[in-house]
Amino acid sequence: MSDKPKGKLAFYWAASCGGCDISLLAIDEKILDVAEAFDIVLWPCATDGKVRDVEKMADGEIDVCLFNGGIRTSEQEYMAQLLRRKSKVLVAFGSCACEGCIPGLANMNTRQEVFDTVYKEGSATMPENPQDVRPQPATKMPEGTLHLPIFYDTLKTLDQTVEVDYYLPGCPPEADNIWNAIVAILESKLPPKGSVIGLNTTVCEECPRTRGEKKIKKFYRTWEIIPDEETCLLEQGLLCCGIATRAGCGALCPEVNSPCIGCHGANDGVADFGARLMSALASVIDSDDPDEIRRIIEEGIPDPVGNFYRFSLAASQLRRKKKSQNA
């Protein structure tokens, strides 16, 4: 054990599925090294830290905060601001914090529509709700007023809310990359602020499949074909996002004959993952006939937002579906 005083680490979750918290444990026994190097001051998933304890800390007292999840509610926004203030280094941990991820797809709907899906009587989660009770930010009760966080209309990424120092991509981040990031932090060998910690090339680099020149006549959904195991999946007509997705996962999905879905987000310098990917695919569709091209796209890619912006809608230049003027 070193004589160095222990650092302080916080690990927080906002609008996320919890997978990132589990992924931290995927570094296996190395978690003990983490515990040795840091006092974990807040990790709601695993330890009993309190927000009020954090509030009492001096600004910048936490050395590193790994923050996963996007910002959907006023509480999450408050915690992001609080942890930003209290932390020297704030890392957007995982796809949700980096670019919104699956929760960000709700930006295709309004709050009203999200609530309808969840609380309307007869919906999957609410078989009975005759009074159409909806969550309210403030509810007066005889004992006093009860408060619930405000549910925002649009999910924001962490860096759309507070300044972020580093990004660790992935849904969830891979154990190796998490460990490398921790080592970099421990050894103070961090890249320039604002960087993504990881590689700056795409999944094809790590993919062992044979690639040729690409000409696509038809896109297939994954259940429609059993792809050849040696050839590039995209060349076989599967919408593999590996061409546009940051490497670092070791091409996990293509390795098991499944197309990359893009969870590591875009490379440096790419402003909009979906637009990039669309632009690349548009370039290799093998037809000059506008009608045929339309058919290839409409039949093969029935859910363009889900395909191209599955992880990055909230961070994209589109951010959300335009709200209707009357809403």
Next chain:
Amino acid sequence: MADKIGIYVCHCGSNIAGTIDVEEVARWAGKNIEGVVVSRDYKFMCSSLGQQMIEDDIRKEGLTGVVVGACSPHLHEKTFRNACKRAGLNPFLCQMTNLREHVSWVNSDKAAGTKKAKALIFASAERVKRQKPLEPMEVEVNPATLVVGGGIAGLQATLELADAGYPVYLVEREPSIGGHMAQFDKTFPTLDCSACILTPKMSEVGQHENVTLLTYSELEEVSGSVGNFKVKIRKKARYIDYDKCTGCGICTEKCPRKVIDDVFEAGMGYRKAIYSPFPQAVPRIPVIDTENCTWFTRGKCQVCSKVCPTDAVDYDQKDETVELNVGNIIMATGWKLFDCKRVPQYGFGRLANVYTSMEFERLCNAAGPTSGKIVMRDGKTEPKSVAIVHCVGSRDVTSNPYCSGVCCMAALKFGHLVLEKTKAEVYSFYIDMRTPMKEYEEFYQRLLGEGMHFIRGKVAEVTDAARRPEEHGKLIVQAEDTLLGKQRRIPVDMVILMGGLEPQADAKELGIKCGLSCSMAGWYTERHPKLDPVATMTDGVFVAGVCQGPKDIPASVAQGAAAAARVAGMIAKGIVTIEPIVASIDEENCSGCRICNDLCPFNAIEYDEEKKVSRVITALCKGCGTCVAACPAGVITGAHFNNEQIFAEIDGILWDAREEATV
């Protein structure tokens, strides 16, 4: 280093100043754009005084970037880049803002125009701050030239270059060079024999030490760029050993298989299955038409092989692909005749004695199927009356809206030949008589004097349905005579349809191979319709003759010579400078996905199998940006058009929106 930007707003007389408050734009830019140290307006920035002003400021103020708000960069980008260069500033640190074509000429509201001008100037200033100095590259020019098409334009270009001492490869699709001019009888307005003036040029080309003739060959593929093109030519199998054949013609004479000649004789005459299209063909080497040859279709005969004194017939010959390196390409691919069957009311193909203009050329040609006797389809009866119908497939919205340019004169020539060779009455049905070139109008006057009848009106119908006794057994041409203001029905024995000129069926496809675009009608697009008529948007590729648009023989010859002069200039100079605006791939981060490999229209991207990365061949890259946009990893950068520059430009345009957003 801090930015020191100079802004120069041009009045362009009143062209810009009329709808933009240029003084206000200059004043505003000087005050509001960060890094601007000089901001001026001037009557004519492109004048030598205007240029001097920029040069002085660069020297005195040490400007790091120059923005000129004036006209289109197409016109004066070079001017201002050179001014910067003279003052020691890298020319690529000069940015033009198009205030004339993009603002003042498309707008009459001065307040709105001024606002837009400010936004565009802001954008250019933001962009120029992020521009990098670039150095042009130099490439040596291969002195060999490829000429595609052996018609008169291609022949002229070939001879000009070959006579200047430069090697030329002339590719011709048909078995002989000569093109359409070889089919004509006489040429207007001088009435000299077409073959007599053409064939000397043909044989000169055939024998020229600097010319490599590739007849019966097609252009398959073009790669590379100006100075260093690589072309693939497919030599179609002639089934004749080129080296052994002496062109004696015994094979053709003895060949038992007679076929209608749809190409050279326009269906008016016959040729053999082994043939040379016409007696003066260059080269004299025949070809075997395998679709009709008895040996190829039925496995019997071989007469040609038996009679050949030099044993030159080779039934096993295969198509052969040759690769050539050339510095420049001249496209002179010519035209095809409008298919007159597309105007069914004129009866061609249905009424025997309706002829196309090309059929009539062969009919009155002394070397043609009737030895120049003008007779009807029965082969013996001389027509007593002939109608010539103008504008068939020209000046007609249902086919081609353009004027084919040459048909009026050809019609007058036909009229003259009919009057000279027969006793027939000749009627010309025209919309407008177009005779604008040297001595053309005089030729028209001559025909008026020779007794040709002119009826101004578009023909409605050619029919054999007689209404009056004198119409029986005749072809009746019905038209409104717009000078008399009444309908006329003229019964005649023979009708000649003056078919229009159309682009070759595969012109577009061929154009794509060497980077040429086509007009709506399908003619190759020149670089500038007035000031650069033989160059194209692809450096090193030139156009000549009718493939660029309908024209007559003198104009085709002039263009052939002009294209050759342009090429000769390039060869004489020996090097071309290539704009440094090219793409580059960050090999470190390229994942080798190969999305870009098949996209480059200039074949400038190669894939390194060993390192598994793609690479741009800088000398071939034209900086079009296709690969930059397609690269899913964002590791291809277009110099002078990188993301930072473009986003800065967009941000600049939106400067006022940005302020509103922060409020």
